[in-house]
Amino acid sequence: MRKAIVIGAGIGGMTAANALQRTGWQVKVYEQAPEIGPVGAGVGIAPNAVKALDRLGLGEGLREHGRRQDALEIRTRSGRRLTRLPGTDIEDRYDAPFYALHRAELHHVLARRLNPDTLHTGHRATTITTDADTATVTFQTTAGTVSETADLVVAADGVNSHLRATLFPDYPGPTYAGYTVWRGLVPNSRSVPAILTETWGKGARFGIATLGGGQTYWFACENMTEHAKPEHGLxxxxxxxxxxxxxxxxxxxxxxxxxxxxxxxxxxxxxLPSFVRGRVALLGDAAHAVTPDIGQGACLAIEDAVVLASAVDDSGVDEGLRVYDAARRPRTERMARFSGRLANLLQTSNRATIAIRDTISLAVPASLLTRAAGAAFAWTPRDHVGASQQT
Structure with missing residues (x-):
């Protein structure tokens, strides 16, 4: 049986494990944290990721735990509505709704479908080597140093990926987007509509999403110099x-x-010069971290997992990895760079730019904005991986 190692038990890593197990791989997921605990954050699952999860047989769990969003709205700090995208319009155009749920709930949906011995916590990946037909990862654990060899290694260890730095030592690493974000969760909030709302101000934004079980997730963005240590408190x-x-x-x-x-x-x-080095594939934020401004971080990682598993299943590992790189790199790198430009616009402190930003948002018809979302939402997993990439 073909053996795969996944480094990182985030959304991308856990989805990759599901996708590979589904096509017959023996998979082990290694996570450096000593345990997987709930975090106070929500996650949006856009139509492109809904379709990807459906492809893996995970859509029922998403619908069970997620809250379908009735609309997406943009407002000013006074509450004036600039833009509204009805959820029915999004669903009609892109064949799937938009959901929001607690990140821990999504993790549960992904974890419960894995074989019981798949997930191993307390393993920090320190080195990786790759040859013609295997890759070997060395881990530091409380019991000492251990190594594992597999036919395929999926590096899903996040935006500050240690494995990416090991495989591509000349790569400059992540770029600071210019702001920090606070996230909070109100467990028993008053009943509010399931409308994903973002409010724009001067150098600051505030977002709200209604989750299941009477929970409300929110985030607050604030411009900040890099490495600043602002006061952290409500x-x-x-x-x-x-x-x-x-x-x-x-x-x-x-x-x-x-x-x-x-x-x-x-x-x-x-x-990056490639998302692949030997028998190692970068996935999710390790390959193409985006800013939260386009709401696609988890979604693109879920797409990656579907394409990777299909590619290596259809074409074999070596050719499949080439297919994966060709299918994923243009789309995701384009979206990463766009997210950085959008962050600069949405977080602007310039009054003239704010006026232009808000005026344009108010003037553009919802139907045009719904079509514009197609760069992300229109992606659909194909039976043939070579056709998976859409823009």
């Missing part, structure tokens, strides 16, 4: 967003402190 955020429209101040006030997370935003602006 009191600071409450002051910063006190004059923004409801329910923003209400949500911050109702958020348990222990759900609050903060991360500086990085993405991969520089192009």
């Amino acid at each position: 009191d600071m955020l409450a002051q910063r967003f006190q004059h923004w429209h409801e329910p923003i101040p209400e949500l911050i006030a109702a958020t348990p402190e222990d759900t609050l997370l903060r991360h500086d935003v990085y993405y991969l602006h520089a192009r």
